[in-house]
Amino acid sequence: MTKLPNINENFAEWYHEVISQAELVDPVSPTRGSFVIRPYGYALWENIVAVLNEKIKESGTQNIYMPLLIPEAFLTREAKHVEGFAPEVAVVTHAGGKKLEEPLVIRPTSETMVYFMFSRWIKSWRDLPLKINQWANVVRWEMRTRPFLRTCEFLWQEGHTAHATQVEAQEMALHMLGVYKELAQDYLAIPVITGQKSESERFPGADATYTFEGLMQDGKALQMGTSHMLTRSFVEAFDVYFQNTEGQQEVPYCTSWGATTRLIGALVMTHGDENGLIMPPKVAPIQVVIVPIFKSDDQKTLVLERAQKIAADLKQQGIRVKLDDDEQKTPGAKFFHWEVRGVPVRLEIGPKDVENNQVVLVNRMEPDKAKKKLFVSLDLLNSSLHDLLAQIQKGLFERAEQKRASQWHQADTLADFAQKMKDHNGLYQVGWCESPACEQNLKEFSGTIRCVLEQSSHKKCFSCGQPSKNDILVAKAY
Amino acid sequence: MTKLPNINENFAEWYHEVISQAELVDPVSPTRGSFVIRPYGYALWENIVAVLNEKIKESGTQNIYMPLLIPEAFLTREAKHVEGFAPEVAVVTHAGGKKLEEPLVIRPTSETMVYFMFSRWIKSWRDLPLKINQWANVVRWEMRTRPFLRTCEFLWQEGHTAHATQVEAQEMALHMLGVYKELAQDYLAIPVITGQKSESERFPGADATYTFEGLMQDGKALQMGTSHMLTRSFVEAFDVYFQNTEGQQEVPYCTSWGATTRLIGALVMTHGDENGLIMPPKVAPIQVVIVPIFKSDDQKTLVLERAQKIAADLKQQGIRVKLDDDEQKTPGAKFFHWEVRGVPVRLEIGPKDVENNQVVLVNRMEPDKAKKKLFVSLDLLNSSLHDLLAQIQKGLFERAEQKRASQWHQADTLADFAQKMKDHNGLYQVGWCESPACEQNLKEFSGTIRCVLEQSSHKKCFSCGQPSKNDILVAKAY
Numbered sequence: 041m042t043k044l045p046n047i048n049e050n051f052a053e054w055y056h057e058v059i060s061q062a063e064l065v066d067p068v069s070p071t072r073g074s075f076v077i078r079p080y081g082y083a084l085w086e087n088i089v090a091v092l093n094e095k096i097k098e099s100g101t102q103n104i105y106m107p108l109l110i111p112e113a114f115l116t117r118e119a120k121h122v123e124g125f126a127p128e129v130a131v132v133t134h135a136g137g138k139k140l141e142e143p144l145v146i147r148p149t150s151e152t153m154v155y156f157m158f159s160r161w162i163k164s165w166r167d168l169p170l171k172i173n174q175w176a177n178v179v180r181w182e183m184r185t186r187p188f189l190r191t192c193e194f195l196w197q198e199g200h201t202a203h204a205t206q207v208e209a210q211e212m213a214l215h216m217l218g219v220y221k222e223l224a225q226d227y228l229a230i231p232v233i234t235g236q237k238s239e240s241e242r243f244p245g246a247d248a249t250y251t252f253e254g255l256m257q258d259g260k261a262l263q264m265g266t267s268h269m270l271t272r273s274f275v276e277a278f279d280v281y282f283q284n285t286e287g288q289q290e291v292p293y294c295t296s297w298g299a300t301t302r303l304i305g306a307l308v309m310t311h312g313d314e315n316g317l318i319m320p321p322k323v324a325p326i327q328v329v330i331v332p333i334f335k336s337d338d339q340k341t342l343v344l345e346r347a348q349k350i351a352a353d354l355k356q357q358g359i360r361v362k363l364d365d366d367e368q369k370t371p372g373a374k375f376f377h378w379e380v381r382g383v384p385v386r387l388e389i390g391p392k393d394v395e396n397n398q399v400v401l402v403n404r405m406e407p408d409k410a411k412k413k414l415f416v417s418l419d420l421l422n423s424s425l426h427d428l429l430a431q432i433q434k435g436l437f438e439r440a441e442q443k444r445a446s447q448w449h450q451a452d453t454l455a456d457f458a459q460k461m462k463d464h465n466g467l468y469q470v471g472w473c474e475s476p477a478c479e480q481n482l483k484e485f486s487g488t489i490r491c492v493l494e495q496s497s498h499k500k501c502f503s504c505g506q507p508s509k510n511d512i513l514v515a516k517a518y
Numbered sequence: 519m520t521k522l523p524n525i526n527e528n529f530a531e532w533y534h535e536v537i538s539q540a541e542l543v544d545p546v547s548p549t550r551g552s553f554v555i556r557p558y559g560y561a562l563w564e565n566i567v568a569v570l571n572e573k574i575k576e577s578g579t580q581n582i583y584m585p586l587l588i589p590e591a592f593l594t595r596e597a598k599h600v601e602g603f604a605p606e607v608a609v610v611t612h613a614g615g616k617k618l619e620e621p622l623v624i625r626p627t628s629e630t631m632v633y634f635m636f637s638r639w640i641k642s643w644r645d646l647p648l649k650i651n652q653w654a655n656v657v658r659w660e661m662r663t664r665p666f667l668r669t670c671e672f673l674w675q676e677g678h679t680a681h682a683t684q685v686e687a688q689e690m691a692l693h694m695l696g697v698y699k700e701l702a703q704d705y706l707a708i709p710v711i712t713g714q715k716s717e718s719e720r721f722p723g724a725d726a727t728y729t730f731e732g733l734m735q736d737g738k739a740l741q742m743g744t745s746h747m748l749t750r751s752f753v754e755a756f757d758v759y760f761q762n763t764e765g766q767q768e769v770p771y772c773t774s775w776g777a778t779t780r781l782i783g784a785l786v787m788t789h790g791d792e793n794g795l796i797m798p799p800k801v802a803p804i805q806v807v808i809v810p811i812f813k814s815d816d817q818k819t820l821v822l823e824r825a826q827k828i829a830a831d832l833k834q835q836g837i838r839v840k841l842d843d844d845e846q847k848t849p850g851a852k853f854f855h856w857e858v859r860g861v862p863v864r865l866e867i868g869p870k871d872v873e874n875n876q877v878v879l880v881n882r883m884e885p886d887k888a889k890k891k892l893f894v895s896l897d898l899l900n901s902s903l904h905d906l907l908a909q910i911q912k913g914l915f916e917r918a919e920q921k922r923a924s925q926w927h928q929a930d931t932l933a934d935f936a937q938k939m940k941d942h943n944g945l946y947q948v949g950w951c952e953s954p955a956c957e958q959n960l961k962e963f964s965g966t967i968r969c970v971l972e973q974s975s976h977k978k979c980f981s982c983g984q985p986s987k988n989d990i991l992v993a994k995a996y
Contacts, residue, residue: 070592070634071585071622079580079650086581102557103564107549108586108624108655108671109608114548127615130587132624135608135670136659144549146586146610146624156548166846172557177586177655181614192613193586368644 044380047314051258056186059308062317062381065187073185073192080381081304083325085195088303089175091227091323092197095219099212101171101199106153108177109144114152117277121151124244128180130192146179151245151270151296154200155278158292164283165204168292169212173199188305189262189518196300202275202292204284209269209293216297217250217267224264228303229320229436230254230310231444232264233467233513235491238479243296245274253490253513255444256309259465261490261515264306265299305518310440317382318404320436321429327360328425329383331374333390346394350387350421357422359429379404384432385425388413401428405435454481454503457514461485467515471498471508478503487514522858525792529736534664537786540795540859543665551663551670558859559782561803563673566781567653569705569801570675573697577690579649579677584631586655587622592630595755599629602722606658608670624657629723629748629774632678633756636770642761643682646770647690651677666783667740667996674778680753680770682762687747687771694775695728695745702742706781707798707914708732708788709922710742711945711991713969716957721774723752731968731991733922734787737943739968739993742784743777783996788918795860796882798914799907806832806903807861808841809852811868824872828865828899835900837907857882862910863903866891879906883913932959932981935992939963945993949976949986956981965992 044061045053060067064081077085093103109132116122129145147153154172162170179193199216203209217234224232237249246268254262272291281289311318321327332347334340344365351363362383364374371388378386388400399421401414416424447466451457457468468487472478479489481503493511501508522539523531538545542559555563571581587610594600607623625631632650640648657671666672677694681687695712702710715727724746732740750769759767789796799805810825812818822843829841840861842852849866856864866878877899879892894902925944929935935946946965950956957967959981971989979986 066635066638068638069585070589070631071587074585074587076585076631076635077583079582082581082583085583103560104557105555105560105563105673107547107552107554108657109549109552111548130610130613130622132608133611135657136661137605144608153548153554157544157554160544160546179586179613183614195583 044314044316047257047312051256051309054312055305055309058312058316058380059187064304064308064317067187071192073182075187075191077195077301080325084304084307084319084323085301087323087325088223088227089197092219092223092299093175095223096173096197096199099171099215099219100169101173101201103174104172105174105176106147106150106157108147110147110150110153112143112145114156115145117152118245118271118274120271121245121274125149125180128182130179130181147176148178148180149296149298150174150176150178150198151200151274152278154296155275155280155294158202158275158280158294159278162202162280162282162292165285168282169201169203169208171199171201171212173197186305188301188308191301194300194302196298198296198298201295202280203294204282204290204292206293209295213248213250213267213269213295213297216295217252220252220265220267220297220299223299224252224254224303224306225437227320227322228307228310229322229433229440230264230306231437231441233491233493235493235513237266237491238489238512240476240479241489243268245271247271251491254306254310255447255467255515256306256518257312257443258309259447259516261467261513261517262302262306262309263490263517264303265297267297268295270294270296311382311436313407315408316380318436319382319384321384321433324382324384325360326362326378326381326383327429328354328362328385328387329374329378330361330363330387330389331371331378332363332365333371333388339391342394343389343391347389350389350399350418354422354425359425385428401425403428403432405432405439450498451502452498452500453505457502458485461487461516465516467513469493469498469511469513470502471496471500472510472512473501473504473506474509475501475504475506482514486516488517489513490515490517522792522794525735525790529734529787532790533783533787536790536794536858537665542782542786542795545665549670551660553665553669555673555779558803562782562785562797562801563779565801565803566701566705567675570697570701570777571653573701574651574675574677577649577693577697578647579651579679581652582650583652583654584625584628584635586625588625588628588631590621590623592634593623595630596723596749596752598749599723599752603627603658606660608657608659625654626656626658627774627776628652628654628676629678629752630756632774633753633758633772636680636753636758636772637756640680640758640760640770643763646760647679647681647686649677649679649690651675664783666779666786669779672778672780674776676774676776679773680758681772682760682768682770684771687773691726691728691745691747691773691775694773695730698730698743698745698775698777701777702730702732702781702784703915705798705800706785706788707800707911707918708742708784709915709919711969711971713971713991715744715969716967716990718954718957719967721746723749725749729969732784732788733925733945733993734784734996735790735921736787737925737994739945739991739995740780740784740787741968741995742781743775745775746773748772748774789860789914791885793886794858796914797860797862799862799911802860802862803838804840804856804859804861805838805907806840806863806865807852807856808839808865808867809849809856810841810843811849811866817869820872821867821869825867828867828877828896832900832903837903863906879903881906881910883910883917928976929980930976930978931983935980936963939965939994943994945991947971947976947989947991948980949974949978950988950990951979951982951984952987953979953982953984960992964994966995967991968993968995
């Protein structure tokens with residue numbers, strides 16, 4: 041273990057180093073751009089999946105599993121879809137020792153497979169709405185990869201729904217956007233902005249793409265997931281029709297929506313500090329780590345016995361607790377080890393504490409210099425811990441919100457904006473006339489429209505000065 | 519919906535039709551040999567996963583995720599492994615619009631990837647044992663496929679462990695075999711036989727392969743999963759070494775073990791009957807289906823209100839219940855619908871029942887002619903239902919065990935065995951001298967050694983008449 045790079049001076053290196061040291065991922069892989077998610081990282085993913093999976097089921101959506109490999113020709117049925125995905129698919133040309141008659145692509149997303157199946161499953165308005173989801177791996181051949189943020193293979197859920205009316209489909213797409221926002225804010229403690237993507241940033245094959253965007257500590261935005269209204273030509277291309285209540289053939293309105301292991305990257309980049317990760321308690325693989333402190337063998341017996349009892353009690357209370365009784369390590373080394381991994385609460389216990397029927401709690405959020413030791417009597421431990429975990433969950437969100445507020449700027453003109461953006465990354469709220477040409481002007485400054493807001497506080501387009509319709513948020517992005 | 523093929527006369531067609539009608543799977547797929555697992559089938563898989571995942575974690579194994587794509591050259595590092603898997607891999611030759619410098623294979627299993635990572639993670643005896651598992655999809659290019667039983671892509675868990683001593687590794691391999699047996703018998707209600715595979719049937723790269731085998735209703739055996747002791751040359755090929763307590767370099771002893779979506783096929787073929795599936799209650803997606811019965815609108819209000827209350831109560835009791843209040847269907851059509859899907863208990867409720875404060879329970883295991891209606895007073899419903907579900911769980915296992923006993927034969931000689939096998943599929947317990955030549959003689963009769971037993975009731979080899987070491991079980995197999 042080496043000291044982490046300075047989070048303020050070199051955020052990219054800090055990120056790379058912290059995810060490796062915390063053992064979320066192994067940065068070395070024999071397969072370019074695909075990484076092993078290690079137990080601690082995977083446990084975090086499992087906790088995120090559990091939350092999201094329940095909300096998906098509550099929406100009336102059922103889980104299924106679809107084939108990994110898709111006939112290459114499927115992609116080409118929708119013009120924008122093939123344009124968007126063909127350049128980044130991985131292609132299987134040989135299998136079972138022979139050349140395949142038709143190449144198969146590894147799914148970059150499953151709309152085409154879904155619509156083939158929908159054409160079999162949807163016949164009548166009685167079959168609608170049809171709502172399915174799968175938890176799966178997908179492959180997109182990215183050139184520059186970074187663990188969790190952009191990888192050639194990643195894990196995600198992809199939901200796909202078909203509805204008789206546009207209103208109902210729209211409601212579903214927005215409902216899932218709301219679910220994602222809830223996951224991000226209430227569980228990952230990441231404040232997010234939701235809104236529509238501009239046309240140029242839409243999913244290939246969508247009429248509308250809704251996004252939820254986080255702002256990372258370095259002032260760059262991160263698209264954390266999306267929900268789409270698909271074009272009807274997409275569905276038509278796969279002959280998906282239903283008979284409506286009047287007996288006429290209609291094309292259903294379809295949505296798709298997905299969130300990925302990128303959420304782990306968002307969590308790391310939102311909450312980490314100079315000492316490593318900080319895990320929001322609701323999804324932390326370990327919420328409390330117990331570090332026993334002793335010198336003599338007598339003390340050891342005494343302290344370990346008490347520590348084991350506390351661990352068992354907390355576990356029974358539904359708290360995810362780890363007793364670190366490794367005798368090869370000093371307490372100091374353990375502090376360091378679990379700080380890098382972002383365990384929200386450290387519980388220390390020594391011979392004096394056993395005597396006084398108390399323990400010491402330390403809050404991972406507090407900076408080194410201001411670290412307080414909270415002495416808690418054993419009878420109050422459960423309630424104190426629950427309070428402290430809730431306080432950390434809330435504290436992380438509020439701290440991220442404050443950080444974001446300090447990085448959320450207004451700008452009136454391109455010159456204004458260009459000047460500010462040169463000095464500080466961040467979110468820039470500006471007016472926009474909705475013309476692609478003006479959007480194009482952002483590229484020079486490595487900025488993109490993260491989303492179109494429902495507000496219109498700026499009257500003029502930042503670029504051409506024509507009347508603005510909605511404000512947009514512009515930022516550099518991952 | 520059409521009538522199912524006769525289960526006794528045409529088991530293969532019955533299987534194909536029942537998994538389609540019950541909507542476990544869609545038998546039509548645009549990708550040869552890979553099938554969509556539909557919501558009802560996937561819910562069953564999720565229940566199986568939940569049970570097994572907990573037991574895997576209890577064994578001290580941690581979940582991870584490894585890349586789907588493996589450098590082709592990795593496979594070739596172990597001679598038997600490449601011999602076993604090279605003929606059936608799917609190969610990615612192009613990605614991101616370019617030809618790859620080195621082709622990548624889609625994992626048929628992940629030992630090679632695991633050992634590459636183990637060589638990074640294992641340095642000292644302190645790093646052992648190392649126990650990891652992943653839930654993932656794998657691809658093996660099978661020529662003849664059948665949903666769940668043999669497919670080009672399937673879902674599974676693969677566990678991989680490394681240990682300092684052979685004894686410890688052996689214990690782990692056998693512990694997992696025990697876990698699988700428990701899953702099969704106590705949850706899927708399938709009696710299984712455990713034992714070693716003969717050398718010719720071992721996993722490519724294993725020193726020993728332990729199997730758990732079920733006997734399907736048609737008298738054919740099904741390998742339901744395996745646990746292996748890997749060769750040390752396999753690990754050596756990836757430079758996996760650790761420093762032992764004496765400071766010397768050693769190669770660890772490794773195991774791997776897996777179970778797949780084939781378990782669903784095993785469940786279908788063990789418990790199904792002329793009317794469709796029968797789901798063992800512990801893993802049934804729906805344990806109780808409520809069918810309300812009424813004629814007038816007044817009756818409807820009365821009955822539905824009660825049915826909803828019962829559904830809510832049972833749900834709160836942790837029972838997986840479905841109220842089928844579809845008004846487009848007659849009660850008879852609903853009976854048929856849920857019988858094909860194998861819901862263990864049907865709960866009927868009509869106006870008379872509401873009046874008498876009772877419901878009717880029907881046990882899916884009972885054959886049509888002997889179907890009893892069990893009238894149960896509402897106050898006793900919870901306990902009656904729990905009893906009935908437990909009774910069905912036990913009854914399914916016992917019925918399968920009896921069926922297996924009737925299909926388990928002894929034979930002394932090849933002639934004896936050949937004659938019997940011609941008349942009846944089933945398990946044939948015979949003596950064996952352990953020579954591959956004698957094993958080879960089985961092929962003529964489409965038989966294979968399913969496993970080597972720990973018994974030795976037969977004194978002579980079935981084929982050459984030389985002294986037998988252990989009895990073996992021979993059968994035709996899926």
